[in-house]
Structures are given as C-alpha cells and as structure tokens.
Amino acid sequence: MSNATPLRPPAFRRSEPDARRADLIAATARVLAREGTGGTSVRAIAVEAGVSPGLVGHYFAGIDALVAATYAHVEHTVSEALDAAVAVAGPNPRARLDAFVTASFSPPIASGELLATWTAFWSLVRSRPDIARQHDEQYAAFRARLEALLAECGLPAARLRHAAIAITALVDGLWLELCLSPVGLSPEAFSADEAGAIARSVLDALISTGRSAG
Amino acid sequence: MSNATPLRPPAFRRSEPDARRADLIAATARVLAREGTGGTSVRAIAVEAGVSPGLVGHYFAGIDALVAATYAHVEHTVSEALDAAVAVAGPNPRARLDAFVTASFSPPIASGELLATWTAFWSLVRSRPDIARQHDEQYAAFRARLEALLAECGLPAARLRHAAIAITALVDGLWLELCLSPVGLSPEAFSADEAGAIARSVLDALISTGRSAG
DNA sequence: GCAGTTGTTGTACGACTGTCCAACAAGCTT
C-alpha cells in the first residue's frame, strides 16, 4: 500500500475573480450565439462555463446583470475591431472612415451570432434604468468616435452631430438587417459588400454636400 | 318566487374566430408594451384579453406564433399609418417622401411601446425558419414602398435598390435609437424632430447627388 | 502540518413556464 488516501485530482480549480468573471461572460456570449435569447439561462451558462449554477449568482447580481456585462464586453470587442481597422487604414481621413464602415459589416462584427446579445440587451433597456444608462453611454461613445472621424474629413462642426447620428443609424440599420437576413437565405437580401458600398456612397453624398454647400 | 333557476348572465361570450384572434393579438401587443419581452407569457396575455389561458393554445400553435402574429399586425398598422401620411402629403414626390420619414418618427410609429414587439420578434428570427421568412417578406414590402417613392423623385433605376436599402436602414436605425433613448432621459439623445431632419437631409444628399452626377 | 479564508458545489425552494385535455356551456339548427 503506497497511499492510504488515494490522491485524486482536485474536484475543481479556483480562479481569480476577474478571470472567472471573464469566463462567465464568454460562456454567456457563446450560449446567446448558439441557443438564442430564449435558450439562455443560468444553468445553460454554467454548463457552458463548466461550473456549478450557483457560481453565477456569486459573481453577478442576476441574469440581467450578466447579460448587461456580456453586452458591454462584446461592444468592447467591437470597438477594438473598429479601432484596429481604422488604424491599419493609414492617415487619409476618408480612407479611415471607409475602413470604419467596411469593418462594421465584416467578421467578427457583422455576425448573426452577435444578434442575440443585442436583442437580449435591448429587451432590458426599457425596464431597467441602470441598463438604459449603460446603453446611453455606449451609444454616446460610439457616436463620438464617428464624429471624430467625420471631423477629420473636414465636415463643418455645425453638421457633425447630425452627420454622426445619421451614419450611426445607417450602420446600425444595415448591420441589423445583415444579421437578420444572411445573404443566400433570402433572394432580396444584400451582402456585406453591398452594405459597405451603400454606406460609403451615403458618406460620399453627405461629405460632398457639406463641402459644396457649406 | 319568480324564478326557480335564477337567470344569471352568461359566464362568457363566444366570439367569431377572427374577432377572438384579433383580441388576443391586441392583448399581446399591450402586454409587450407594458411588461416588456420578459413579462409576456400565455397567462399574462390571457388575463389582459379577459379569457382563460387555455384559449391561447386554441387559436395559436404556441406563444411564438402569437408573437409573430402580433408583429405582423403591428407592422400592418405601421404600414397603414405611413400610407396615410404619404396620401395626405399630396402629389409632390419629394413632399411624399418627406411625409414618409416624418411619420416614421411620430406616434403611433415611433413609440417605445412598440420596441418590445420588435425585439421579441427579432429574437425568434434566427431560430425559426418560418419566422425568418415572415421577416424577409415584411422587410421586402417595406423596401418596395420606399423604392416606389424614390422612383417618383426621379432617382435613376440603377440606384434605386441601394438607395432604398440605405433609407430603410437609416430610418430603422433612427427609429430604434429613438425608442431606446427617449429624449429627456439622456442628455445626448436626439428628438423625433431631429430624426426627421436628419433623414430628410440624407435624402437631400442622396437625391441631389443622383441628379448632378448621374 | 494546521488553521483560516473564500471560491465553489449541489441542492432545495417557490414561482413560473408552455402545453394539454376532459368537462362545460353558449348559441345555432332542427
């Protein structure tokens, strides 16, 4: 007998709070992508993360808070992808703007898998003031970046706000429809390339109008 | 003793199937508006409609089918409101287009109460092929009407498709943000009037570009 | 090696979900 108490592997591993939080958020994003809003529950997330269901409650006040944190994380990923696309576009202002909208309709941003995260979050905005505030902040940040890019292109300051709202809405609307109707499934659907071309042509129209008339 | 069997009012009233269907759909719309997506259940809808919960299953295959029917009905209402706005705008093509976008941001279309119906529907699109088809059809109809209005304005046929996609996305994006951030609650939020002005200025840019360049 | 800390487990709990169906009754037909 070499060992009276057979040494078995640990039943679980401890994690640093931040790492575990990140794990749970990533698991939530995967479940939302795979199962959709309706199939996303505390238990499904716990299984996906390989932890006990009780742990979710230990790190997040509730399922709503977890969804909100997941939205914040996904939006952060999107922001980084957009910044990276703008950075590689070089110094030309218009090229940077084009890179911004093109990236908005390319993976990993334009992916039907992200849609459930957005709809789940939107469902909470109207009933939860704290989540409404989170939405406002993230929307404001998104619009501010677009305003900066438009300012670089020489758009007069007086038109910046409306132009940024317009392009944000245009990109959001195209992105939403792109996620809802992936090309190939429906005969009328437009492709990511088309969405980019459309957004760029609206940018053309807005910027040239601004220059000739303002 | 006037009556051995006291005559009591009927315990319930029968309805024509179509009328009852319409009642249930209207009740679903109200519950979605009041309680949000999360609070919308078969029982809540039955209470709102003043019927027994079992009746819901008698008329609709499931809660998903009822949500889809509610979406179809609300979108029909929206379409009629848009048509009415265009009709009263008179014969001038550009005035008709302006009326279209202005109405898109006015009651009863731009109302936060409608948002839950849309998010609930969007949540079903990716997992239910039949609902995806319904979305494609209603989106195509929406875009077709916009194409007709743009054609009246003299936009060349080659640019009609992209212009209609652009304006549809722009209006959708503005509408969504308008519902998510009612002006007054957030300092940066834009108003319905602003949304209309923004959409009309993009129309200006698109149409004038089309005329001068092609 | 032995506490002490605390991340983690697993389950119990009550409330709620969607679906189903046998019994009932409203209103039309005869």
Add this chain to the structure above:
DNA sequence: AAGCTTGTTGGACAGTCGTACAACAACTGC
C-alpha cells in the same frame, strides 16, 4: 324544446426558471 356543434373553461402536468444557502474543499499564510 331538444340536440348538436364547438368556443371556452380551468386545472393538471412536467418541466424550467432565478435565487438562496449550508456544506465542502482548494488554496494561503502561518
């Protein structure tokens, strides 16, 4: 007035939901 059709009821059903909590165990510091 009696019968029939069928819209309607109301509860049963199995399942899932989110949350709470006592017990357990992995790791830290001693």
